[in-house]
Amino acid sequence: MTSETPESDDELARHERAVSRLTVPEERLPTAPVKRVRKAYEQVYDQLRDLIMRGELSRGERLPNEAVLAREFGVSRGTVREALRVLAAQNLIRTAKGAGGGSFVTLPTVDHISSFLHANISLLSESEDVTLQEFLEARELLEVFAARQCAVRRTPGDLERMRDTIIEDPAKLGTEEHFVYNKEFHSAVLDGCGNTLLCIAAQPVFSVLQTNLARDAMSQRFAKRINEDHRAILAAIEDGDAEAAAEQMQRHLAYLSRTYQKMWRQSTGVDGD
Incomplete structure (x- = not known):
């Protein structure tokens, strides 16, 4: 069995030092704030609200029905319905029933x-x-x-x-x-x-x-x-x-x-x- 030479010991030490520089101790790992993933209805609400506040959906304009909105956003009708409920609570839309009903942009007044x-x-x-x-x-x-x-x-x-x-x-x-x-x-x-x-x-x-x-x-x-x-x-x-x-x-x-x-x-x- 052949013993290790001093040169091989030096190479091993250099290798270990190199590896140690590449390895970050767990306690030194940088931490990032955990961001809450917004629910689907919140994301739909965010986008509709943005369209209203930017004026792309104007006062009095009728929104597409729930089925169309669900298809456009790739979510369920229940998700769209919840987003519309939040918009209505903030007086950004009003909902009317009947043949001429639907959701209409209102915008809050003074x-x-x-x-x-x-x-x-x-x-x-x-x-x-x-x-x-x-x-x-x-x-x-x-x-x-x-x-x-x-x-x-x-x-x-x-x-x-x-x-x-x-x-x-x-x-x-x-x-x-x-x-x-x-x-x-x-x-x-x-x-x-x-x-x-x-x-x-x-x-x-x-x-x-x-x-x-x-x-x-x-x-x-x-x-x-x-x-x-x-x-x-x-x-x-x-x-x-x-x-x-x-x-x-x-x-x-x-x-x-x-x-x-x-x-x-x-x-x-x-x-x-």
Whole structure:
């Protein structure tokens, strides 16, 4: 039996070192985040949503029926049906039955989003997770800015809409009617500011405050003061005086805040502080 020579030992050592450089220890293996594989209906939803948001499927356009969509996407009709359900829940499509029925592209509107936010913000107020003070602070931030912008951006139509909410004789109207005029005035100011996102944010806050007020507590004196405040705000907006409009709105909301504290407690039984 022939013994190994020193040269062969050197070659073996070099070989082992070379192999060790090529082998990465398990603890040194790079890690990659595990990506969740999206379900089939989610992938169909993603593609349809993308087509809608890019405008390739326009508002009012009728989608192909479930069988056609299933064939196009290579999935079952049940998968397509689930994707359409999610799109409908997000108000991206509406589904109608009957001979002229089907799924039609709708796209969400400002009113739809505001209503959705209103419902959820109302839940927060009822669960006492949002206080009256937080509502009032948010309203001041949004509506004072809106009044300032409205004075700059308002259109003749906006001014006419605001004028229509001013009451000649507040004593002739009942409480419910006063609240309708009040809501319409503030809505007109918000719309007149020309900022859609601000309208979406402000309308639910205003609506929750209105809904939670004890409406039977409104006095004629209170109604008259609100109407006078609206006149002052409108006058500043008509003059195009942004700072005066903001100042009048801030003064109006400060007056309302003191009354809201009492009315909120009567309506909810919750301390406004």
